[in-house]
Amino acid sequence: xxxxxxxxxxxxxxxxxxxxxxxxxxxxxxxxxxxxxxxxxxxxxxxxxxxxxxxxxxxxxxxxxxxxxxxxxxxxxxxxxxxxxxxxxxxxxxxxxxxxxxxxxxxxxxxxxxxxxxxxxxxxxxxxxxxxxxxxxxxxxxxxxxxxxxxxxxxxxxxxxxxxxxxxxxx
Numbered sequence: 001x002x003x004x005x006x007x008x009x010x011x012x013x014x015x016x017x018x019x020x021x022x023x024x025x026x027x028x029x030x031x032x033x034x035x036x037x038x039x040x041x042x043x044x045x046x047x048x049x050x051x052x053x054x055x056x057x058x059x060x061x062x063x064x065x066x067x068x069x070x071x072x073x074x075x076x077x078x079x080x081x082x083x084x085x086x087x088x089x090x091x092x093x094x095x096x097x098x099x100x101x102x103x104x105x106x107x108x109x110x111x112x113x114x115x116x117x118x119x120x121x122x123x124x125x126x127x128x129x130x131x132x133x134x135x136x137x138x139x140x141x142x143x144x145x146x147x148x149x150x151x152x153x154x155x156x157x158x159x160x161x162x163x164x165x166x167x168x169x170x171x
Contacts, residue, residue: 008065008144012134014056015112022056023049061108063133065144068151070119072108072133079148083120083130087138090114102129110134117141 014022030045061073068079088096093116097109106128109116115138119131135141 007147008063008141010063010135010137010141011057011060012063012108012110012113012136013060014110018112019053019056022052025049025052061110063108063135063141065141065148068148070131070145070148072131075106075108075131077121077131079145079151081121081123081126082145082149083122084149085142085145086118086120087142088116088118089138093138096132101132104128105130105132107132108134117145119145 026045026049029048030041033041033044062071063073064071065079070077070079070082093114096116096118101107104127105118109132113134113136115135117133117135117138119133121128121130133141
């Protein structure tokens with residue numbers, strides 16, 4: 001059985017300036033050990049810089065559209081509950097992150113990532129009106145969400161079910 005491929009996948013890594021700033025801890029770690037041994041200080045500073053940058057990248061959230069589901073960080077939602085995504089860049093994205101942001105929205109916003117996609121939630125039982133997601137490629141993410149919505153609504157398409165989705169009588 002083939003592993004399902006993602007229609008869209010992006011890791012929201014920190015910007016270059018954040019990584020450079022994080023690497024600034026290396027000289028600080030080195031300075032502490034210089035009186036003991038300059039070689040040890042240099043090695044420790046390098047190890048600290050690599051570790052800090054590695055942790056920042058490893059802990060960066062992933063935005064993914066796969067199998068009719070939108071995943072943003074640890075959160076996920078079925079495409080059946082999504083409205084038409086709105087890709088935003090520039091001033092529109094700044095406005096959507098600021099004055100026009102509905103505080104009830106679910107947000108995955110990262111500094112240094114200019115683009116944004118606003119995805120309305122169509123499930124009336126959900127108190128969240130929209131998902132607001134940072135992305136470097138808003139048009140591609142919006143297109144992948146739209147494909148996921150269409151794919152889920154296509155007639156004759158088999159939909160995977162989990163045990164809790166199946167009726168209790170086994171039908």
